[in-house]
Amino acid sequence: xxxxxxPTEMTxxxxxxxxxxxxxxxxGFNGLFWYQQHAGxxxxxxxxxxxxxxxxxxxxxSFLSRSKGYSYLLLKELQMKDSASYLCAxxxxxxxxxxxxxxxxxxxxx
Amino acid sequence: GxxxxxxxxxxxxxxxxxxxxxxxxxxxxxxxxxxYRQFPKQSLMLMATSNEGSKATYEQGVEKDKFLINHASxxxxxxxxxxAHPEDSSFxxxxxxxxxxxxxxxFGPGTRLTxx
Numbered sequence: 141x142x143x144x145x146x147p148t149e150m151t152x153x154x155x156x157x158x159x160x161x162x163x164x165x166x167x168g169f170n171g172l173f174w175y176q177q178h179a180g181x182x183x184x185x186x187x188x189x190x191x192x193x194x195x196x197x198x199x200x201x202s203f204l205s206r207s208k209g210y211s212y213l214l215l216k217e218l219q220m221k222d223s224a225s226y227l228c229a230x231x232x233x234x235x236x237x238x239x240x241x242x243x244x245x246x247x248x249x250x
Numbered sequence: 251g252x253x254x255x256x257x258x259x260x261x262x263x264x265x266x267x268x269x270x271x272x273x274x275x276x277x278x279x280x281x282x283x284x285x286y287r288q289f290p291k292q293s294l295m296l297m298a299t300s301n302e303g304s305k306a307t308y309e310q311g312v313e314k315d316k317f318l319i320n321h322a323s324x325x326x327x328x329x330x331x332x333x334a335h336p337e338d339s340s341f342x343x344x345x346x347x348x349x350x351x352x353x354x355x356x357f358g359p360g361t362r363l364t365x366x
Contacts, residue, residue: 171353182343182357183294190353227293231353237284238345238355240293 142166144241146228151247152218160213160244162228170236174202174213175227177243183227186213215246223248252278254346256358263334264366270330271361273344279324280346284355285317288341300327324349334365 143165152158164172171190175183189195189204189211201214215222228241253276263269273283281302286294298319299307306319318330327346331338341362345355 173354180341180360180362182360184357185354188354236347236353237296237299239296242293245291 142230142232142239144228144230144239146226146241146244148242149245149247151249152215153249154218154220156218157214157216158218158246160215160226160228160246162211162213162241164209164211164228164230164241166209166230166232166239168232169206170231170233172202172204172211173229173231173238174200174211175229177225177227179225186226218248220248220250222246252346252348252356254344254356254358256344256361258361259359260362260364262364262366265335266333268330268332269334269363270328271342271344271363273327273329273346273358275325275346275348275356278346278356279349280327281324281349283321283327283344283346285319285327285329286343286345288343288360294343297329331363334363336365339363339365 146162173188174186177183187202194203199216204211225243225245227243229238255274257272283300285297288294296309297312300319300321302321308314321327341360343360344358347355
């Protein structure tokens, strides 16, 4: 089976940096996605990592260590609009299905 | 960019009736589409994988006779919730993968189903 763990909730201050961790156990790993989801809306794509290392995209960066089954999403210069749920998802198997973690609800305070 | 639409965005139906939800890829072809269900404050749970021209693959615990999936073309998949009950009330989200390749799934905006 597959197991994906991420913290349930995090709180940070506007302008700060926050790191959301994700650990996973899976077979047939084909990559890891991070999505942002605002309440009542569909997830929006943030990043995709398949090789070890850091991928930077503007204020958001994502890191992957396949040997450790570990990823993190780094958000810099936090804005109020960054308050949302952040979903870690692993793609695996021949069907290339996405398995989602439970999501981390981030609250950005003024 | 790749766009996926869902219709309707919201639907309220009475217990015992059936509801059909459409998922369309607007600017790409999708051999494979996925249907997810999300309850409040929970993550997305995969219900089934929809393959164009063949039967859908359902996840364990999802009743295939209750959640009928049809993927008749490369741009359209439908999910029909039959004999709906209040416990079926949820946020249903579809996603589509571009037949041209890649692992990314493009998500539709979701359908909020309320069964009274």
